[in-house]
Amino acid sequence: MDDEIRHPLAHARNERGWPQEELARRIRQAAKRRGLRSGTRGSRVSKWETGRATPDEDESQPLIAEVLGIDYAAGAHLGWPHWLPGQDRPLPLGPHNAVPSLREALMSSLDRRSFIAYTSGSLAVLAYQWAATEPGRFARFAAPGEADAEMLDWLEATGTQLIRLATERRHRTRHLLGAHLTTVTEFISESRYTPAAGQRLHTLAASLSQAIAWQHFDERRHASAGRFWHAALHNAHTAHQRDLGAGVLSDLAYQLLWLGDARAAADILEHAIPRTQxxxxxxxxxxxxxxxxxxxxxxxxxxxxxxxxxxxxxxxxYDPAPAWCSWKKALRVPIPADRGPGRPWRPGTPPPVPIDPDLPSADIRIGCARCSTLGQELDSQLDALSKHGIPRDKIFSEKISTRVRVRPRFEEALRTAREVKAHAPHCRVIFTVYEMKRLGRDAAELTALADHLTAHGLVLEMLAGPLPGIYDPTGPGKLLFAFFAAMAETERENISKSTLEGLDTAARKGKHGGRPPVITDDMLHTVLRRRALGESVEQIQPDLIIPTGKRKGQSPSVASIYTGRSPNTPSARHTPKPSSRPTPTSPPSRPAKSPGPASLSLTERHSDYRELLVASP
Missing domain, CATH: 1.20.5 (Single alpha-helices involved in coiled-coils or other helix-helix interfaces)
Incomplete structure (x- = not known):
């Protein structure tokens, strides 16, 4: 951290190379020219610079401004010592400093020569204050309806339009932005408003100050840009706009990094990030x-x-991004399988060697075949590639979904094609697939793959589908490839959607996938009959045989006897036990008009038998 920043009067005096006695002598001479008498001495200047005394506004401050060559009338409203050009200490955060920070920034844009920038240490302290200090209450309040709502709406609409045009028409909007910020500043300081209206005003002032700061930054007026960012931070903090304040601190850090002070930039961002929402x-x-x-x-x-x-x-x-960072979006960049964090660096593919025109050229094809599941067959693709003149040892096939990020045989095919091209640069190496969908079904991935092949001097060929033949990476060919790649991605989404709809329709009809039930109707009859004779489930279990399925010929487990059911039938273990246990000769009563056992589904009969089984001794 920097030491305590010196008083602006001392900074202005040292900048001119004057000792305290010299400044006092010049003040006495200025008073004499005005027909006044001044008893200012070096000791009095020392008290002003240490804060033990304040020069009076009617005589001493105008004389100091005259000696330093400052228009006192233009900055007197800021108060002592804020009108001095050597002020390089940021104002403490708080609602009472929002307006002075704006006026200080507006005044700084009038004089480029005598303006001193904030130090990096003071900005780091300001960032810490922003992170640790909660915004205070607005200084001005009013009953509902007292604020000029129409004027406030106009200020916001005009300010938004000027901020949007600030980048496109910088020279034409420079003075308009400053004038509009002056109007907003006067509206804040002289009007009375509700807390909601005050929040809108301070937010607008912060956004305008941020836009002006970037204009000054582009003009290499870094000190003035820092003043406007300082004012923007004050007003964003007063308006309870944490994300806007974080953006302003990020801009200050960017400026420090541009000026070569990376450590101060990192410190500021360290304070800003935890409070960003x-x-x-x-x-x-x-x-x-x-x-x-x-x-x-x-x-x-x-x-x-x-x-x-x-x-x-x-x-x-669910909330939209703040306006100052709304341009930032995710960019999908495919990463090769052999690259990524933690892997050693290796050089990329060397640039192609110039081809000797006298060398004979030939087409070398590398084939690739793929299907998504093990149940599908690759024979049709392999036959088509073979008929096209590709030997079987040059065809790389696998059964794997395109959703898998790493496809070993596909990566091997690409690597082989690159190696062949590197060893035979005079030949045309063609990467051949049956159709576009065999490469993938993601539009971004397909486009990146086509660009990758073109960058390495490889040619893409498709035997069937909407784009049969050699892929043309220029002009209409690239446009058509991107279109059909998007169609392939849409087709995969439609397949997934149709599959889910079919499963949902089957479930509503009572048809569910999975293994058939282990406990059959005959088994439940047997268990109920033998349980009625006093046998336990453990004694009955070895005599039951599963008739179908993977476990055909085996006995079901005891748990399956108690809880065997279809997937949608509630478990018998969760069925409340009746207060009196029914016997096999007196089954549970049924409604008078219930359908007969023959008309009941297997699931309904299982449920009835299960209730008897659980309730029986």
């Missing part, structure tokens, strides 16, 4: 933190920040 905003802060840590050569912390940025970006959120 939206995952997209938190992801951007982690990304900028990783950049600062990379500049500090802290590889482990940098990778941790990048992982946190990726995790935050993948976190779902």
């Amino acid at each position: 939206h995952p997209t905003a938190r992801s951007l802060l982690h990304l900028r933190q990783a950049r600062a840590l990379a500049a500090l050569n802290e590889g482990g912390l940098c990778r941790r920040a990048l992982t946190a940025a990726e995790k935050a970006l993948d976190t779902p959120s």
